[in-house]
Each structure stands twice: as C-alpha cells, then as structure tokens.
Amino acid sequence: MPFIANTDHEREMMLKELGLASTDDLFADIPEELRIDGLDIPNGLSESEVYDKLHALSHRNAHGLTCFLGGGFYDHFIPSAVDALASRSEFYTAYTPYQPEASQGTLQVIFEYQSAICRLTGMEVANASLYDGGTALYEAAMMAVRATGRSKIILDTGVNPIYRRMMHCYTSNLSLELDEMEIIHGQSDRRKFLESIDENTAAVVLQNPNFFGVIDDFTDIIETAHSKGALAVMSVYPISLGLLKSPASMGADIVTGEGQSLGIPLSFGGPYLGFMATGRKLARKMPGRICGETTDAHGRTGYVLTLQAREQHIRREKATSNICSNEALCAARAVFYTSLLGKQGLRELAQICAQKAEYAKTRLSSIPGVTIKDSAPTFNEFTVDLPRDASDVVNDLIDHGIAAGVPLGRYYADMDNSLLVAVTEKRTRKEIGILAEMLESVL
Amino acid sequence: MPFIANTDHEREMMLKELGLASTDDLFADIPEELRIDGLDIPNGLSESEVYDKLHALSHRNAHGLTCFLGGGFYDHFIPSAVDALASRSEFYTAYTPYQPEASQGTLQVIFEYQSAICRLTGMEVANASLYDGGTALYEAAMMAVRATGRSKIILDTGVNPIYRRMMHCYTSNLSLELDEMEIIHGQSDRRKFLESIDENTAAVVLQNPNFFGVIDDFTDIIETAHSKGALAVMSVYPISLGLLKSPASMGADIVTGEGQSLGIPLSFGGPYLGFMATGRKLARKMPGRICGETTDAHGRTGYVLTLQAREQHIRREKATSNICSNEALCAARAVFYTSLLGKQGLRELAQICAQKAEYAKTRLSSIPGVTIKDSAPTFNEFTVDLPRDASDVVNDLIDHGIAAGVPLGRYYADMDNSLLVAVTEKRTRKEIGILAEMLESVL
Amino acid sequence: MSGLIYDKSTEGRRGITLPSLSTEESQLKLRIPDRYLADSTPELPEVSELDVVRHYTNLSAKNFSVDRQFYPLGSCTMKYNPKICEKTASLDGLMGLHPLLPQLRGGGMLTQGALQILHDTEHLLSEITGMQAFSLQPMAGAHGELTGIMLIAAYHRDRGNRKTKVLIPDSAHGTNPSSAAIGGYGVVTIPTGKNGCMDMEAFVDAMDDEVAAVMLTCPNTLGLFNSDVHKLADIAHAKDALLYYDGANLNALLGHCRPGDLGFDVMHINLHKTFATPHGGGGPGAGPVGVNAKLLPYMPTSIIEKRTDGTFTLRYEHAKTVGFIAPFYGNFGVIVRAYTYILLLGANGLKRVSENAVLNANYVRKRLAEHYDLPYGRSCLHECVFSASKQAAKGVRALDIAKALIDRGIHPPTVYFPLIVPEAMMVEPTESESKAELDRFIDAMIEIAELAEKDPSAFADMPSTTPVGRLDETKAAREMKVKA
C-alpha cells in the first residue's frame, strides 16, 4: 500500500504489543453503528496512471493563450531560481517554526521577506503573510476598526471589485458601515470622498494603481482621514513600486496587497500571498505571525516568532485574527524573487512594464472605434472602450490565440463595452502588435 | 551581465590591485595578432526569452506519440521521487569526490549504486559508471583483451547493432580481430559459435535478452569460453533481471549494460548510464572509478574512491581506461530508482512488462499477414514480420499517434519487413489494442 | 556563510536579466507626472543569482523537515508528501492558468480540466466525509472555520433565529474560539470531563436558545473520540444549534467513520494535513468547507456545476449565498495535490491510512506509558498527549524535552497544547512512519526520561547541535527588530 510504511508483519507485532487482535479494535471507541464499511470512491491508482490522468486534465485548459489578463493577477516571468529554491524540501516539508532552533531556515526567510515588504512599501513592520490580497485588505480594515474603535469603512470603488465583494461578505455579520465611493475619469471622486470622512470613520480603503490601472496620489485623502482620526489602508501592486510613490510616502497607515506578482504562479487563483505592513505603533494590532531578531546565550543572532500575544493560539477569542497556517512558501517565493530582482531590476521591470503598456495603449488607441477610457496616467494596465460588448470581442480573439483582457461588464454596471488590458514584461512588441491587428480585424 | 559576479567597481578595485589599466591587459600573454575582437554570435538574451525559444523548439518534436520503441532504450515510468532527489543541488553541483570528507553524500550514493548493480547482476564488484551501454561493452572487451593478452573478440550479432558498430569503430585502429557470429531463429547459432572460440579468443560478447528481445541461457557458450581461457562479457537489460537468470549464474566474467531503464529519461539519446560489474579477481583490471568503504580515525564508517592506481590521473598512458568524468548523476538516479522499486517491485515490474508484451504479441499475431518472427521466448520486446516494408508501415502509423516500433532494415540487411516492438508498464491494454487495430488498418 | 541577504548586497550586482525593449516601445514617453513617481527605488538587495541560490540553499539546511527528520508534531499531521503531487501541481496547463480565464468563454469552457479537478475533488471529499457538498475556497483550516461560522450565521439569519454564542470545549484549538469571535459570536468555553471529552453536564447546561453552534474536534485534540457525539448532536439540534466539525483530525477516521454520519452540519478539512499537501514552512494550506443539506443554500460563491452535457461551469447566482470568501476558487495548487493524493490512495488506501495512523499513535502511547504521564490514558486515535509533569517535578519541562529531541535529530511533538494538559507533549506519528522509525523515537524518549531522572541540569544547554541555541524571546518582543 503506497505511503503507508508498516508492513503486515510490523502491524502484527504492534497489535500484539497493544494486546489487540485486529486494527478494527483500534476504533473501539467509535460506536459500531457510526462506523462505515469503506468509502464509495475508486481504489488507488499507480503513480503513472495518476500522472497520466492529471496530465490529460491539464491539457484540457487553454493555457497557451497570449495573456493580456490582469485585474490584480499578472503574468510575470518567474525566474527558474525561484522554483528551484521553493522546491527545497527543507522549506516545503517543514511547518510553522514553533521550534526556532530547528527552523532557522524558515525563520530567516520570513525575516528577510518582512524586510522586503517593508522596503517595497516604505513601512516599518510587516507580517509573515496572510492568505491573499483580498483577505489582507479585509484584515487591514478590521485592524483599523479595532484600533480606532469606530465602525465606518470608506471603500474607494477603484479598489479591486474582487476584493470589495470579499469585504462585503466578511463584514456582513458585523455591525459595520461600508461606504463605497465612486470614481470619476478613473480616479477617486475627491470632493465626495473627502466629504464622506467623518468622526466615525475607522478607515479609508484605497488602491494604487487602482483596478483600472490608474495611478493616483492619495496624500490629500489620507491627510483628511488622519485629521478626522481615521486610518488609511492602501492596497498596492508591488511591481509598480519600482516606479511609483510608495504608500508610506503618501502617509498610509496599513499597506496590503497581493504578492502573486512576486514570483508566484497564477495557478488558477491560488495559492497566493497576502502581504501587510504598518508602522511600529500599530504593530501589536496586526494580524498574522511576525518574526523578530534576537540572540542566543552565546550571543549568536537568531530569529523567532514574536509578539505572539496577538495570536489565536495564545489569545483565542481575543486574538487579532483567527489566522494560523498562512502562505509561508509563497512568502518565501516572494523573497527569493525580490532578492533576484534587486533594486535595479525592480526599477527596470517597472519601467519595462509601463513602457510596454504605453506602447499597447498607443497601438490600440489608433484602431478606429477604440478609445482609451481614462485620460489619467496608468501603470501597466489600462481600460479601453470598444464599439461593442467587450465579452464578445474577447471571445472572438480567443480563436486567434489571444486572451485580450478582462471585460468589465461583470464588475461595473455601465461598462459592458470596456476592456481592461494588462501588459507585463513577457509580452513582446510582436504580440502587442498582433493584439492590435486582431482586435481591429474583429471589430 | 548575467552570471558574472563582479560589478564594475569591484573590477576596478581588482585591476588596481593588479596594477593593470584594463581587463585587456590580463590577456597580455596572447600575441596581439592572435586575439579577436569578439564573437560573431548574437548577444545574450534574457532568461524569459531563452525559455520561450527552447519551449518553442521543444514543441517542434513529436513527443506525444504512444511509444513502442525499444532497441535497448525504453519508455519506463520514472517515479517523481527520482527527479526530486536528482534535483538536489548538493548532488548535481558537486564534482568527482576528490575530497572524501566533503563528499560523503556522493560517495555513499556511488557505493549504494555499485551494490545495486552487483545485486542485480549477481557480480562482486561494480564500477561507479561508464558513459553508456555501448562504451561499457567496448571497455569490457578491452578489459578482456588486457586480462587475457589475446586479440580476438567474438561478437554475437544478437548484441545491439548500435553497440556493435561502436565496437568496430573503437577497435579499428587497434590490432584486434572482431568476429561476428550469426543468429538463427533469433538466438545465437550455437554450433558455429562454440567452434569459433579458440586459444586466441579474449572474449565472447553476448547480450541477454538480445536485440530482438529474445531470451537465452548462455551457460554453454560461457563454459566453452572458459575452457579455452577466454572471458565472457554479457550485456544485460536491468529490468529483465527481475525475472531472468542472472549473468553471474550463467558464469559471465564481465557484465555491462545500459542503465537508462533505471529511472533515466530517454532524453534523445543521453545522458545515459553505462554500468559494469565483474568478479573480485578482475577488479583491478576494471576501468572507471570505484568507491570503497573504510573508516576514519574515530572508527566512523566512510567512503572513498579506491583502487585508483588503475586510473588515468595516476597511471596516465598505462591506465585501464581514459575515462575521467563519468555519468555519476545518472548512476544516482539508478540507485534512487532501484531503491524505490525494491525487490518485490522489480519482480512485479518485470512480470508486468513481460505480460503486456505477451498480450501485444497475441494481438499483433492475430492480424492477417503479421507473424511473430522468432518462436524463441522473449521478454518485453519482440519482432514481427509484416507484409510490406516496416518503415513505411511505421510511417503510416505515426499519423495515428503511434510510434509502432523500430524498423529493422537499417540494422539487418534482410529484415526490411521486420519491426521490433517493445512494451513497458506504461503501455495500457487499450493502447496495445489501438496499435493492433491501426496496424491492421494500414496493412 | 551567515548574515542576511541584504548584508550581501553590492551596488550594481545583478541577479536577473530582463527582456530589452524594442525601439518602438522604448521611444515612447511615459505619461506619468512626476508627482506620482517615487524619489528613490526600494532597497532590494543587489546580488547575483549564485548569491541568492547559495544564500537560501544554505538557509534551507538550517531547517528540520519531514523529508529529513521524523516530525511527530501533534495536531499537524506531518505525513510524507508524495513527490508526484508536486509534479502534477506544477504542470504548465494547471500552474499557468490565469484565474479569470473562465470568464472569457461560455462559463469556463477554457478551463474544463481545472474545473473538473475542482468538481471531482469536491465530490470525493463529500463521499469521504459524508457531507452533502463542499466548497474548496477556504485557504486554510481557520479560514474554513470562519467560513463555517458565516454559513451558520446566514442559516440563523435566514430562519430568523436570534443566536449570539458558540460553545467550544476548552481542549479546542485556538482558531475555534477565534473564528467564532471574528465571525461575530460570543464564545462559551465548556470544560473537559475526566474521560477527556467535553463535559456532558456542562454542555447541557450551556446549551440554551442563544447557542448558534457547537464546535467540536473529533477525535479531539487529546486524540480521543467522544462516543456521545450523536447524543450531543441531538441536544444541539433540538435547540436549532448547528454542529461544527473541526477536521484537523480527520486522518484518524478516514474510511472508518464519517463526520456527516455523526450528526455534524458543517466542517472543514485541512488538506495540508489529512491529504498530504506539504505544509510549506507554515502554509499555504487549504480548508475546504463541507455542509449538509441545511447549509447548502448559503454556500460561498461561485459554485462549480456539471452541466448535463458533461461540461463544467461556475454558477455565480444563488440568492442566499454568504458571498465571496476568496478571490477565486481557493488554493488551487494545494487542491491539485490533494486530488492527486486521493487518486493515489483511493478507498482502500485511505482506510489503511487511518488504521496505521491510529496504530502508530497507540504503539507510541503504550510503549512510553511507563515513562511519561498520560493524563487521559485510554486508547487514543491518531495522536496521544503525554504530560511531562513527572519530569517537570525534577525541573525538566516539556520544552526541555523538546530541545533534547532536537539534539537527537527528531522534531519535537507539539508542546503546551492542548492547554488543558500541563506540560503537554502531543505526539502524532502519522501512517507514513514505520515501526522502525517509531522505535527510534521511543528509544530517544526513554533515554531522555532517564536523563531527566539522573541529570536534570543537562538540559539547560540543549539544543547544542543546531545553528543557534535557545533564543531570547523576551528580547525579541522587547526590541521588536522585525526587519532589516
């Protein structure tokens, strides 16, 4: 029997040691009538049969399309060294580093990951990871609620709708007010937004670049929030930080985001990486594990999980979050990736993505009937308005081997003809050209 | 610049230390007129561009065919654990274990590999690997020449023709006589073979199962060889040893073979694994590295390269072979594979292959016009005679997604209509059925 | 050899090559006004690929892990993760799929293979647990718990029930009370009775009309099966309270008994435990949530359905859903591994899994019983909890024993959990370890017990074979140096 170590003989010896006649006797505490005879699923297959099955299933997906899909999840190149390091079984077959002396590998990786997140965002303290960008944003909002003792959350509609609907879901059973603020011309409607911040506001929740790829400087909103005693939560796209103003420099109090772009495969939606960073003052309010540096009796530097009094295994119903298992291996991938990328690499990558997106914008906007939706500046993603339903257009382009973008009708009532197009460093000039030509041909 | 560590600044500091003005000065010993300006090849590409290029090239090969190709190289399943272990960079980025204390991993793997080869073949001493099954066979013949001081080698034509032509190539500049012995009904022509063994015979060179998949018991030939003072060299297919009589029990003096079937990918012909084993008496005549067990000053068991006085780095022009780098990582794969397989697994695998081949034989032989070439027993490979040119038939079957076998016309003058069909555990009953149906349909 | 990757940074060193821009692309002027741009670039380390590979490869060597050590960390089911699962999960046609692809054509027609994997996995889990349906979206056990609480809340809201609290035994994992609280409920802790199970009387007392749910772990964190579970269920159901099953210990029951048959209404499974997906140094895991008919209407969006033509699609419209608890379909990569594992083992294999997991735990329990206290001594299921109180009396605490094990090349059991056992040491060997390995562990534990008798002071310097000795946790918390 695969993956079950004991042989029949060993089983017999062990049963004998226990004074039992059969393995069935091991389950004596379970009342007879609650037991079952076996499972109504197929018996096990050999490794090669299982591989063939999964291999066949993997071929029943259209993964060869030229990908202009984004929406918060990007087709960046993953250097082979990231995969090689993440395949080190010392990393992936260990668990939470409860025993620090036997887990310095994992712990130092977490420490370096936290450092990378802090350096990217400009913040002072990062946690060891949360499930994904959406739950991270929700946790940040709740952290603000706890920190301020207030109950209103103001959500910019430029925040990823995939995250906004999660926020609604998680808060629906709690007595919180969730206000959504409209955007105009791709950016937050400043007047309305600033007016809506009041003395009961726990947090303003922002995203940069926003879902439409539009860049903003939220300093004004954040200042107003602070002046009313509210906190500013901002979700960011890490790669953009090679070029764009950091959330810290805009004054954000809690920064979150989806770390998928940092060397994590798209993998049909997960596992991904929610990151979160804040200032030292709020650190003890933060959810999730935190790793800190310390020393042993010989003065040697080492790393431990710290500030655990925030966590469920200590504080139970009073914990800052219920999170236990997190996304450690994805965080490891992120630090492998950011270390390979380096300062220069990050800057260049951000530049390349932006430049290629600019080229795509130029090409697409020169197609008759196609217009760029917003005049606001964008990073590597932008919205185009098409002369007909974007879903239909995208469907037509699939036959040409192109996943042209995310149709926005599903997320914004009035945007059936809008298409969100993302460009990463993987898209060649030629591919962008083909997108433009094919789009023109199907319109 | 990728994979070059020094920065411009470091380079400057180092040049300064050396008192040089530029890196060009480092090449001062090379006369100016012999230097070139640069290479006329393209400049470097980024990792993602290189990956895309190789990925595209990999798709320009027909690797999805259902594979009944053998001829000494088999499509066995490779358990994922083999790949995982062979990807341990501690193994693959080390080199020859010249410093045993810093190489106990590699050394113990070699020792265990040698043990596996000895257990498979029944022999007493195995080396750490040779390039492939063909060079191993040639090295074995030369070892016999050295050991006996004789110059005639008798080659059974049941020996893989791919290896026989290598043998001819390697010996063509040496004063050796290479006699090829015909086979009849798929097996060695005993009478002729036994007669040809004389007092000048260094070695009889045999293969089991032979190229046609036919099984033999060479005890008689080997006895005769021994009676004339000649040595017996036998090439074997390791998987078959789960079922078939071992070369040791037939009396073979030197056993070689291709280890590809032991967890090594087909990889278009290499890297493969030549294995070789012999008795203790001949050990000091053997080519290649050998690892031996010993102890340190504290009595701890450890492993070292031993009997090095046979080798080129010590003996130079008097060495038993010129081999230096060998196929260590392939040998590691082989020991990972044989350890996973285990005694029971080996027996079952051999049984499954033979059983499936028998089924294929039954199915193919019931097609009108198709006959099994030889009545002799076979292991997992057999020869069928077709009513027309086997190359053409195979060509027709490719359109049905099947690589039906190896046409023999290229290797044996009178076998244009013969096809060599191999069956491994990976071929399902259904696939064998489709082979039969499609073959019938194209005849 | 040591130091942080940031310490190895040298200005100008590169670890990556990026595609260069064509002139057509590079000549365009970016239209991003200065005020949106950063003044400086984040200080990521400037190192070579070799630097990165060497640094992290050397760090990996500082870990204990299942692939290198026996790792009987109780409650975590540190079984061996078959290598084939890593391979299937990284197939291009799975790992490379953008999560928004299903939206591009005919409700998932571009991702039929992926949707089939999700669909089949849900059905396999339903059959294995006896629940009616599963959602694979929760991204860990605790996330499954929270989802379960949200489902429970939706149920009560829908029925007009006014419920304010959740009953949880004191032996429960910390995530249980935390999830209930974060889901908006008050938590009532029920003590454990002498037999190691939730005190029946206390439970009955607490079981009033305001109870929304009872969260149980079964077998519980002492490795004990509560034979009264059916009775508990009846009592709870009589008040229209729901029964939540924390599936962290499902490995004990596979093929022998199903939570759905025991009366549970909602549950999660930790795929990273029972179904052998690797623990990743802390994650990612997956915590699929299963429900019976009562909770079916509230399941998270989206729902995977098989059409009559055999194709698969995602349904987004269902009126009573709790909504979106994940961005997409859960931790797909983890789910593929679990699916692979279930196909490998099958009905026959899974049944043997629990048999051997339970046998191994009992064997360890029996063999160590005379050396360590067993507060709840009766036969356990997949794990057993010792107490080091006997040793603690000599000054050797559970933590000291843990460190001694590290020096013997064994990962320690879970210590100080469950909280109700003083000096707890929770041993879960799993079925992937053989008697030979257990004997080695048992020998080490006995040797340590003897050492604790003879020379309690010997433990102070342990572990001594690790890159660092015991670390100053107070200093870490005080200085809060959490980044470089």
Added chain:
Amino acid sequence: MSGLIYDKSTEGRRGITLPSLSTEESQLKLRIPDRYLADSTPELPEVSELDVVRHYTNLSAKNFSVDRQFYPLGSCTMKYNPKICEKTASLDGLMGLHPLLPQLRGGGMLTQGALQILHDTEHLLSEITGMQAFSLQPMAGAHGELTGIMLIAAYHRDRGNRKTKVLIPDSAHGTNPSSAAIGGYGVVTIPTGKNGCMDMEAFVDAMDDEVAAVMLTCPNTLGLFNSDVHKLADIAHAKDALLYYDGANLNALLGHCRPGDLGFDVMHINLHKTFATPHGGGGPGAGPVGVNAKLLPYMPTSIIEKRTDGTFTLRYEHAKTVGFIAPFYGNFGVIVRAYTYILLLGANGLKRVSENAVLNANYVRKRLAEHYDLPYGRSCLHECVFSASKQAAKGVRALDIAKALIDRGIHPPTVYFPLIVPEAMMVEPTESESKAELDRFIDAMIEIAELAEKDPSAFADMPSTTPVGRLDETKAAREMKVKA
C-alpha cells in the same frame, strides 16, 4: 540517520506503485521456459518512498557543492550553473524524446526541434572556437580526446602516413596520455620549461616524422598561455603532425582568442566546464569535438545537416568517417543546457566571462603570492597554481591545507595536480564568484598559512566539522569492500 539504504530494508515494504494488469493481459501464460528464469529476485532494498527520500536527502546534506560553497577546484571550472538550464533540459518535448524517433519519418522530421538545437549548438561552438565543424557526440572531455585521436589516426591512415606516437607535455592532464595510448599511439612526454610552458627545445627534438599529433592544453594546466603556440603549430604541421587542443581551459579565452586561429587542428570542449552544465557529482558531461578542414572528412557518424528548405536531417553516409563513437547524438540533455547557457550569455556575455575568470584568478594569485609559493609566478589566465612547499617544510602539506579549508566551509582547490608542481594547489575561482567571495577565500588561506607557521600540528585533526574525518584509504584498497 546513517547506515546504508540496504540496512533500512524491511521485508514487504514498498516504495513504488505499479499499474495493475487487465485480466486480458494477466491471464496470458508467459511462455518463458523455467531454465531461463532466475531462482530468486535481486535483493533490492524494501523501503518506502519516504525512506528513500529521507535517506538520500540526508545524504545530500553531506556534500560540498557549488550551490552551497565556494568551490575553486582547479581545471574543473566549477562555475555556477544557471537554474534555467535545468528547466529547459527537462522540457517534456526534449527530455521525453526517444533517440530512434528520427528514423521513423523522413530523416528526422519528427524531431526538428531537437535537431535544430544540435545543429545550432555545433555552429555556435564553431564560431566560438574558430573550428570548421563540431560533433557533439563525445560524452565527456576524455571521450572527446579519444575521438580526436581516432580522427587523427584516420587522417594519417588516409594519407598513408606512418605515425606511431603523440607528444604531450608533462603538465598535461592524465586523460591526454591515456587517450593517446588507448587510441593506439605511443606517448612521448615533453618536459616543461622554466617559463611554465612546454620546453621548446625538447619539443623540437622529439618532433620527428613518426609524430602523429601534439596534444596541448592552452592555457595549460598552470594557467599559462604559450605565446609560441603558433610557432609550435608550424613545426608540427611541417611534419604533417596534427595539433590537438584540450579545451578544458577554454573558459580563459572565450571571445578573446580562438583555438582555430592559433593553429589547432582538432579539439574538444568540456561543456560541463566552460558552458556551465552541472558536474553532477562526477558527470555526466559532454566533450564535443571540433575540427578544421583537414579532419572534416573523418567526423563521426551521424552528421546533422540543414536542408535547403530549412529542415534538419541526419546524414549517415560519409565514406571516410571514423564510424560510430556514441549510440546517438551525444549527451543531449547536457547539450541543451550548454545551448541555453550560450543563448543567455551571447557574444557580449562570453567575452566578459573570460575577462572576469582571468581577473579573479589573477587577483587571488596576487593577494596570496606572499603567503604561498608560486612556482610559475607570472600573470596567469583563468587559474593559478600555488605550491605548499613552504608549508610542507613545516610539515603542513597541500592535503592538510585542503582539509583546513573544508573546516572553513570552502571546497579545496585541486591538489597535487599538475604533477610537475610539488604540493600543487590549483585555484580556479571562475567568473561567477565575486570579489567579496574571493576575499573570504583569501582571508582563509592567509589564516591557514599563519597557522601552518605557528602550529603545524593543528592540522592533523582536520577536517573536524564534517560527518567523517580523514579516511583510511589504504584500508579501503586492501579490504576492497565495494558493495553491500
């Protein structure tokens, strides 16, 4: 933790699952007479997948390797192997190809991608070395040497030359004389002159009509470039002797100078050295052989050709070929890695490779010159050879220094080679290491030199940080325990 995999065997344990036979298949009786069958099955170990994975993962931890340590093993060019090369070589459409596929349709039409890789690699190597053509078939450097010797023999045979011997400098690698001998030639060893290069006078003396070839390494194993190489070539060519280039040290010259332009007729390249394919704990490597026009007609079969329509094919007919030196097309998997590497680096990158390799070696040479003897002290190319004779006088030999380095987490240089340097220590840092890493090595070497001065006896117990100390090699050879 220790012991052999065979020691861990337990009857009945399984590490693998095999597909089961259908009834149609299993009901057939095998028609193999008993006399062909084994009496018993080979005693492969009976262990679980976990046992195997844990055993070999733990063994891997007992190695030094490039990915974990600085590894300046001279003559072996232990540069960093980019991870992308592992990935491309294991693409299904390359790694899964049966070598006989090209025979199935139209001369290679089923494997155009693979043939293009081979073809392009040959052309890239030709341009890099200045040779006319390459065969990728030799499976290691020594195999390339033997192939070269066979080509040389074919050339002379074809021209009716009677040649019996090969001239080789005493600094040469052992494979050179061995390959010449195995190829059927006598070997004449030429001494090294004071300048570290082959003694010109001795060479001229030995250079008679019977000389088939001269085998040179350039730069030679002392890391020195022989500025007279062109003159040597002329002298040899005047006697119709051919000049063989041992390419083990090609990393020194990339983009700066080409063997073909220096007058060499035939050469091999060690792809596992210069072109960054991993050394695999001893192999596999690849030793492509390159020739100029003289030797073109004799190249091994088969030959890859580009048809006029742009497709690739294998040519098997060419009259004067030496024949088949490999079963197929060489170590394809290794070649794919080298091809990937060349594409990554390109003309600009390769030139920088040699610059930095040479700079690094000279930096080490310069910085250590006052601490260790440099028998051939002049500026070197990619490697430099120290002598520990100064230390040996104190009783600290090169081997002792090697062991001291191991304790400092550094793989030792090649010791006792080249043979002409007493107590040789051959340092080849390669371009993938940075000044920072070199400084660490240099500091360790200086510290060791000081220790050798102060306390020579301290070396006896080194290494002490490894799983075993110095091993008894005599015992190993005497007892010849070479299997379990």
